[in-house]
Amino acid sequence: MGDPIDLEEESNASFGSASHTKAGAKRKSIYWGHFEDIINPTSKKIEKVKCKYCGKVLSANPNSGTSTLKKHLQSCNKYPQNVDQKQKKIFFVKDPHTESVTLSNWSYDAEATRLALAKMIIIDEHPFSVVEKEGFKTFVSVACPQFVGDVPSRFTVARDCKKLYLCERDALKMTLKGLKSRIALTTDCWTSIQNLNYLCLTAHFIDDEWNLHKRILNSRLMDSHKGKEIEKVVEGCVIDWG
Ligand SMILES: [Zn+2]
Known part of the structure; x- marks a missing residue:
């Protein structure tokens, strides 16, 4: 060695x-x-x-x-x-949402970093190609050099996002299945600048602690905004969700 x-x-x-x-x-x-x-x-x-x-x-x-x-x-x-760095590094980490500071013994985790990257792309609506951009590469090389060799291609990161979606969908399915309350569905329809019709299906429900939740179930392309078409699309979505 x-x-x-x-x-x-x-x-x-x-x-x-x-x-x-x-x-x-x-x-x-x-x-x-x-x-x-x-x-x-x-x-x-x-x-x-x-x-x-x-x-x-x-x-x-x-x-x-x-x-x-x-x-x-x-x-x-x-x-x-x-490995040595893994064992020794202790940082003060600020939670970006609550601003609270905690002591953390952070160590590089390739898998967790890739997952966080996929989440960033989804939340901030970046194109998958962001991982191949010069600015992103430079940022990674400064912020987390260990990740430089592990940065996925835009195809891999697209697959990661799909996996994350399926995982979240399964979790939501479980939540909806276990609900004691009813689920209210609302639809929002719009037409894009390319003249394509879309429908967004949202579920509202109340959990056991009386908290109101809102979850987007589907965004679907459809032929028109006619009542019959909306019925068909919503029915298809509901069947998909089980
Ligand atoms: Zn090695």
Whole structure:
């Protein structure tokens, strides 16, 4: 196991010439010490490397330098320096909603960060492509460098949002199923600037503590705003919700 290295110190380290990919050749960058070589038996060249800590296999293309290795070490959950940070960091965290300050032993969690990213996209109505924008990438590299290597593509983040929606929908289904009160449905119809007709179905209900709740059930595209059409769409939504 190699010693932890200062990732910033090494940021300018270069790989050197292509001949260094030959098995047994010395490589300049200290990053290589954290990876095991995977040698192609035919070409006798190092084609891939394996992280000594988590076992992840990365391609070792000399033309791409050591940035892939550096990126991995920054986000590797098993890399001693990261584990060390995980154990030691204690912060004062301010709750954005209540403004209350609590002491927290925050540690980087790739899964939780990805979930929070999907929530941000939904709540703030960002396009999925926000994850590939220059400004967002810069922000992440400053605010949470460990996440740089884990930032999902716009396709993955779209899937995360869909998963989150299905999860929330199932939770709401359970809530509605367990209700003792009746559920009141209201519809709101409008026409977009592209002349498309929409219907939004909202449920209102009162819980056991007499709190009034409002939940949007569906936003549906429809052919017209005629009574018959509204009936058809609402019926379809209600059947979907069980
Ligand atoms: Zn690793």
